[in-house]
Amino acid sequence: MEVYNFSAGPAMMPPEVVAQIQAELVSYRDSEMSVMEISHRSVLYEEMSQTAKADLRELLAVPKDYKILFLQGGASTQFTTVPLNLARKTKNIAFVDTGHWSQTAIADARLVPERRVDVVASGKSSAYTRLPHEIALDRPYDYVHLTINNTIEGTMYRKLPELQGQFTIVGDISSNILGYQHDVKKYGLLYASAQKNIGPAGLTLVIVKESLLDKEQDLPSMLDYVKLIKRDSNLNTPPVFPIYAAGLVFQWLKKQGGVKQMQQQNEAKTALLYDMLDNSKLFLGTAHAPDRSLTNVPFTTGSKELDEKFITQAEANGLKNIRGHVLAGGMRASMYNAFPFEGVKALVDFMKAFEQKERRIYATTMQ
Numbered sequence: 001m002e003v004y005n006f007s008a009g010p011a012m013m014p015p016e017v018v019a020q021i022q023a024e025l026v027s028y029r030d031s032e033m034s035v036m037e038i039s040h041r042s043v044l045y046e047e048m049s050q051t052a053k054a055d056l057r058e059l060l061a062v063p064k065d066y067k068i069l070f071l072q073g074g075a076s077t078q079f080t081t082v083p084l085n086l087a088r089k090t091k092n093i094a095f096v097d098t099g100h101w102s103q104t105a106i107a108d109a110r111l112v113p114e115r116r117v118d119v120v121a122s123g124k125s126s127a128y129t130r131l132p133h134e135i136a137l138d139r140p141y142d143y144v145h146l147t148i149n150n151t152i153e154g155t156m157y158r159k160l161p162e163l164q165g166q167f168t169i170v171g172d173i174s175s176n177i178l179g180y181q182h183d184v185k186k187y188g189l190l191y192a193s194a195q196k197n198i199g200p201a202g203l204t205l206v207i208v209k210e211s212l213l214d215k216e217q218d219l220p221s222m223l224d225y226v227k228l229i230k231r232d233s234n235l236n237t238p239p240v241f242p243i244y245a246a247g248l249v250f251q252w253l254k255k256q257g258g259v260k261q262m263q264q265q266n267e268a269k270t271a272l273l274y275d276m277l278d279n280s281k282l283f284l285g286t287a288h289a290p291d292r293s294l295t296n297v298p299f300t301t302g303s304k305e306l307d308e309k310f311i312t313q314a315e316a317n318g319l320k321n322i323r324g325h326v327l328a329g330g331m332r333a334s335m336y337n338a339f340p341f342e343g344v345k346a347l348v349d350f351m352k353a354f355e356q357k358e359r360r361i362y363a364t365t366m367q
Contacts, residue, residue, distance in 0.1 A: 004343035007321035008151050008296060008334040009175070009196040015338075017199075017248045028244075035244045040237050049238070052247030059250060059259055060177075062184050062207055069206040069225065070233045070243055075101075075174045075193040077223075078206065079108035082170055082189060085225045087115050087142040088214050094141040096132055096161070097122035099153040100327060101172065105145060120144070121161075128153040130288040133161045143168040143188060149176040151196070151334070152325040154287040154298040160186060168212060176295050177205070178253060179262050179337050188212050194242055197295070197336040199249050203242035253337070262337045266294045269335045269344045273297050276348045282306075282355040286330065300330030307331060310354055319347055 005012045028035040031044060038044050053068050062068060071077070087093050087109075095106045097119050110117045118141075121132035128150070137144070144163060148171050149156040156176060160169065168188035173180075177192040184190065189208045195201035206225070213226050221227050221235050228235055253262065274292060277285035277299055286298045301307050307330050314322045314331075324330040333347060 001318045002342075002346070003318040003320055004339070004346055005320050006333045006335070006339075006343070006347070008325070008332060009193075010201055011196050011334060011336050012338045013199060013245070014249065014252050017245065017252050017338075020248055021245060036241050038240065040234060040240055045240060048244055048247055049233075052243055052250055055247065055250035055254060056205070059253055060182065060184055060207070065211065066184060066207050066209050067225075067229050069208070069228050070238055071204045071206055071228065072202065072239050073222075074201070074204055075172060075191055076104065076108070078172075078191040078204065079105040080112060081223045081225070082143075082145070082191070083109045083112045083115050083117075084219055084223055085208075085214075085217065086168070086170065086189065086212055087112070088217065090140045090142050092116045092118065092139060092141045094118050094120045094135075094137055094144040094167070096120060096135060096144070096146050097124060098131055098147050098155060099123065099128040099150040100325075101150065101152070101174075102145070102147040105147070105172065109145075123153075123155070126288065128155070129286055129291075131155050131157060131161075131291040135161045135163055137163060137165065137167065141167055143170045145170045145172070147172045148182070149173065149180075149293055149295060151175045151293075151296045152298070152328050152332075154285075154293045154296050154332070155291040156180075156293040156295070157291075175336075176293070178259055179266050179295055181259050181263055194246055196334075199245035200242050202239040203246055256337075263294070265341070266335070266337070269339065269341055270294055270297060272341075272344050272348055273333060273335075276351055280351070280355060282358060283351060286328075295336055296332060296334045298324055298328055298330055298332045300324075304329065306358070313354065314347075314350060317350055319343075319350060322347075 025034055083093055091114055093109055121135045123130050123132055144167050170189045171187050173190050174192040175196045177197055179197050191206045194203040208225055277283050282301055283299050311323050322331050324332040
């Protein structure tokens with residue numbers, strides 16, 4: 001039985017990359033050392049790290065005046081690190097509340113001393129099924145924070161909201177990095193954890209415009225972008241294995257045609273599932289159509305009992321990790337770059353068969 005992994009993260013990696021990792025695991029580049037054993041001061045690591053950064057810069061078209069950092073701590077650590085580094089002039093931060101992860105970022109930013117955190121727009125009134133697109137800012141802000149793709153709610157900014165005036169935008173792109181063509185120049189800083197669309201957990205990417213940083217800032221070393229840039233992310237032992245795996249994924253992406261090709265494939269995958277949901281008499285997509293995500297599709301039958309029945313039967317048929325987030329319930333299909341089109345088709349075919357069977361059962365019980 002073919003198995004398809006719809007996990008929201010840690011998520012599926014390209015099979016070719018996993019096979020290469022397996023082949024090289026015992027001896028990396030004939031060194032007779034595993035990549036998990038090589039020193040982060042070695043030439044082997046330096047070549048690997050610099051190649052990965054160069055490939056990422058090419059894939060995302062990162063301008064020369066932006067620095068790329070390979071860090072630890074997950075995207076969640078950036079909820080604190082970003083305000084420490086960027087909210088230093090006005091010390092005012094604007095947040096757009098689009099769901100769970102933006103709320104977590106807001107809560108952490110409020111713990112940073114001497115910073116004012118304003119929620120300037122929110123999707124709360126729609127239960128976060130819609131994104132705020134009209135954002136009014138009535139004071140100076142050091143930056144405006146956006147969670148670009150919301151994995152739990154299944155929403156995504158395909159176009160950045162219009163902001164009156166010149167404001168630095170910070171974007172959390174953890175769940176659609178390299179799967180959607182982000183224009184890096186429109187942001188002052190982007191950050192993303194790796195375990196959704198890049199590789200194993202343990203690596204966090206930060207892309208920051210260097211001119212935004214205060215060279216005189218005095219922060220703890222591991223939370224100071226200036227210090228981290230000076231040491232090229234090597235203030236302590238970096239996450240060598242996740243960087244290695246990410247580098248292989250970057251090379252794989254280049255062979256596939258880059259981010260433009262990935263976006264086209266993601267559009268095709270989600271379109272197939274959204275079409276099923278739009279025409280179904282049993283299943284319902286929960287996100288507002290114009291704001292739908294390209295990577296995470298939550299849906300439900302409207303019945304907890306029927307949702308549970310569907311999840312159980314889907315798992316038995318090789319459709320793994322289809323259960324929705326604990327905060328949302330229902331089902332969720334996460335389909336990142338490595339996820340195959342055939343897996344989406346298998347899900348849609350199963351949904352159609354399940355719906356037909358349930359309608360027959362309902363018709364029989366009503367007789």
